[in-house]
Amino acid sequence: MQEKKIILIGFGNVARAFSRLLTAKQALLQTQYGFSTHIIGIATAHHGSALAPEGIDAEAAIALVSAGQSLDSLSTQPVPASIIDLIRTSRADVLFENSPVNHATGQPAIEHLRLGLECGMDVITANKGPVVHAYRELTDLALSQKRRFLFESAVMDGAPIFSLFRGPLPAIEVKGFSGVLNSTTNFILGLMEQGMSFDAAVKESQAVGLAETDPSADIDGWDAAIKVAALATVILGQPLTPEQVDRTGIRGITAEMIRSAQQADERWKLVCRAQRVGDQLLTKVAPERVKADTPFYSINGSSSYVQFETDVLPGLGIVESNPGPTTTAYGLLADLINAVRHG
């Protein structure tokens, strides 16, 4: 039985759900995939850090952080002051990077992932920043280190998107894609259909934990644009930053526009599009009125959707309904299993 020692950088909702999922699936990992896991380190920006080579109890760590206390008390050895030094001295096999996304630079996640690979770890993240800003570098480094850089949860949580093109869809030529990739704007537009004002809908989306205190990353289309950039970079092999995406958010959508669409059995959605035209890639994020005859129409609440146009499958769509932290955590688990079993 192989033992995989894990360190978690960041311990927010997703990392906590992941640590619980690891416990819940532990017996299956051992019997079906031939390895066990121990979380030996957790590093956070605001809740301290812990290192314990014999394993950290996930529930104890969650209880401490939920109570606003530091993780330090779980350490059984001195913890380096910096996350960098913690990674370097941890002797872990797999690093999970779940710090908040930085749309502009992808840092400090890129630095953590690079160091993890340099130390011989597989590195896994749900963070779009490193995918957009360092995909080539980290993928090449992983290859030269005979390790993996995986990030299934970076787009559409745990729904299989990147792994679909690594495995089940060989020798396919992707010509473009379109989708509804930002949950928060989709949720806001749905509330507006129920008669809520734009401002009230934004407040409600903050209250349920979808939108951030500063909601502009969602409503101005930045989150959608970085997802377009991530899909273009990895699946279309066309490096792209969020700034290069033609981007319009949903601030211009009025109650009147919502009503007018409803009267025609249509809905406003923040639609993402990418299309190869010659050797150019045209990418766009903008509100569109979609008809009931398209899958876009039925993607409501926090659900999301992407469809790929390829040379051999005219339209292949993936729907993800009702995601939660466990959905994202599952993407991290799938990456872990695939890193271990495919070396």
Place this chain on the structure above:
Amino acid sequence: MQEKKIILIGFGNVARAFSRLLTAKQALLQTQYGFSTHIIGIATAHHGSALAPEGIDAEAAIALVSAGQSLDSLSTQPVPASIIDLIRTSRADVLFENSPVNHATGQPAIEHLRLGLECGMDVITANKGPVVHAYRELTDLALSQKRRFLFESAVMDGAPIFSLFRGPLPAIEVKGFSGVLNSTTNFILGLMEQGMSFDAAVKESQAVGLAETDPSADIDGWDAAIKVAALATVILGQPLTPEQVDRTGIRGITAEMIRSAQQADERWKLVCRAQRVGDQLLTKVAPERVKADTPFYSINGSSSYVQFETDVLPGLGIVESNPGPTTTAYGLLADLINAVRHG
């Protein structure tokens, strides 16, 4: 460069599209996947058979069959009288079984696939019969022969369904699924929404090549039921025959029912369902009125859809739009590449 010698059992639309796709993707197979292919044998029930170890030209074979002529003239060596003997003496590496589906027994496809495996070939099929009637036997035989039995195209053409659960979705518990899996009934119900009578819609679906001369396999729900049985057998690990599925076709759907649904912004679809309840699996194929808020509503024409309910992804749906023979052929090609690269 590995060379893979291929024999094709059956040379209908799908096999012809596959042989063209092999030609079109040949350079990619060689540069990206490190192998080349030669079709060294084609066996048909009504168009003769050919064996040529140095390779058969796909376009020449298609031209002969399209002109109603026998393939025999393409042979460069004596061809055994029976398909069984042809398989046995072919010395091929990969066998593709594309004979017509036999819902009741899966024969003679099962016999061809079994023999192929016994002769040390990887075996690949788009035929649902062997999946439903011999999945366990052929999978175990493949394992003991260190070969593969793959059948991605058996459900939803080339859309990745079975390979999704082999690769991208490890350690997942599938609780059930639902979908629109039969194109012909979906096409017929769509024509009825445009005002056509049931009988006229059936005739039209025959005219465009979707329904068979005897349309009962589609309109009585047998095709949908065998797809439910295939998904249950492979993905839920619950062996099931089409006869065990609670099955109602679309003969009872009247023009009045179609109109009444339309007035409520709903549509009739032949919906497939499977649900674990305790240690039982409840399966059903029946017409349902679906709302515009569900992905089912937007699955029109010959498109299809399946969504899986699992322990970690509340809803994961796959949409396949506008399939054609190349779509199914692509599933065969993906199986071939995955058989070669994962051994």
